[in-house]
Amino acid sequence: MKYIIRNAAGPCLFVTAVLTGIIWVVQALRFVDEIINYDMSFGAFALITVLLLPQLLPVTMPIGVFCGMLYAYWRLSTDSELVVMRAAGLSRVSLARPGLILGGAAAILVASMTFYFMPAANSTMRDTRFAWKYIYSTIVLREGAFTALKDRLTIYVRERRPGGELYGLLIHDDRNPGRAVTMMAEKGTLLRAETGPEIILLNGNRQERNLSTGEVSLLYFDRYNVEIDSFAAGVPVRRQKIEERDIAELFSVGADDVGDELDKYRAEGHRRIALPLLTVAFALIAIATVLSGEFDRRGSWRRLTLGCICAGMLQGAVLGLLQAANTEPLMIGLLYLLLAGSIGFALFLIRAGAGMKQVPQNAPEGAA
Incomplete structure (x- = not known):
């Protein structure tokens, strides 16, 4: 046997x-x-x-x-x-x-x-x-393309390198009612945080326009932190499958x-x-x-x-x-x-x- x-x-x-x-x-x-x-x-x-x-x-x-x-x-x-x-x-x-x-x-x-x-x-x-x-993702950013997140945040990246390094950044933010913010930076870095991905902008400027009055403010910065809230209503709830x-x-x-x-x-x-x-x-x-x-x-x-x-x-x-x-x-x-x-x-x-x-x-x- x-x-x-x-x-x-x-x-x-x-x-x-x-x-x-x-x-x-x-x-x-x-x-x-x-x-x-x-x-x-x-x-x-x-x-x-x-x-x-x-x-x-x-x-x-x-x-x-x-x-x-x-x-x-x-x-x-x-x-x-x-x-x-x-x-x-x-x-x-x-x-x-x-x-x-x-x-x-x-x-x-x-x-x-x-x-x-x-x-x-x-x-x-x-x-x-x-x-x-x-949660841990650094979001999908395509080189040479505009990436729209929740129709309120648009990001453009000229070049993306390993390690989360980004070059030639343009970010348009309409998440705050009554204000439109446009940010440009020579380079940046994508980071993971507990609340979601974040992007650190280096050597750029931030333009904010008040939609009701039309006033525009300009800020030059060496370093600026932007929270990328990809999901406005929070992280989706995962449903259990069969x-x-x-x-x-x-x-x-x-x-x-x-x-x-x-x-x-x-x-x-x-x-x-x-x-x-x-x-x-x-x-x-x-x-x-x-x-x-x-x-x-x-x-x-x-x-x-x-x-x-x-x-x-x-x-x-x-x-x-x-x-x-x-x-x-x-x-x-x-x-x-x-x-x-x-x-x-x-x-x-x-x-x-x-x-x-x-x-x-x-x-x-x-x-x-």
Whole structure:
């Protein structure tokens, strides 16, 4: 049993790691713009990208378990190791038990991700992105362009350099009723403060015009501090999304709390339950593909092809039913029926003698 587990664990981990790595790189590239636009630190970027893993593993691990299990059992079959084990008296159920244990362990890991780690990681990631975008950000200032903030503050920057250094600044401020202020400076520096981003102007002037009297005052300065209140009503309140709620919240909320999105909350909760079951189903399909037929190499590619097609169809059906469950709750019943049927049928094929040709009782001794 340990020998089969060792042979199957390596391919499962390898395929899962490769799939997760590819998707992780693609997803991480989406945050490059935030590093540039919001001056996000490398530590914050690294934290966000690491928090992607609990979201990716529940999707990639079932596929990795299927591919790794299929490869491991098929290699044991082609090397005639399964034939030797059968000759030693091991039944098909005994040969399938190590793969089922490994698949069960993978399902428990997927369940821990979907039930706890995934919503916790989603919440932490969105908190980090929200903080850098609305609190710690040095705002988005494009070189050679006028940047309007809340239609009351307009900033022009001729050149922007690393470290928040700005050159050739022009700021027009209409935030105070009855007054229009225009500031020009040779250079400036963007800083982060607890109340939001600030800009320090160096070597410039400040012109203020009273809109009611038309009087204009002019002030030359060596240093002037301007608070960049990007959000006049304060920092926006971040709403918690469905992906951030744990499974208990998804099933405990009522229509009064979420309104028309109640079906979506229920569908998300059942999705988190379905993914561990899908992992077990994939493991059993891979094992049944190898063990359900005779131990020969003739026609073996047909079973491989059929097993891959069945796994692909199951994956597509599960995703389709979950998507449909967002608007039609009856699809949830079909989802569990499909998963239970797949697991049960795979166990039926793995049972002793499934797929084996029966030898007639009056056959010669050599035929047996």
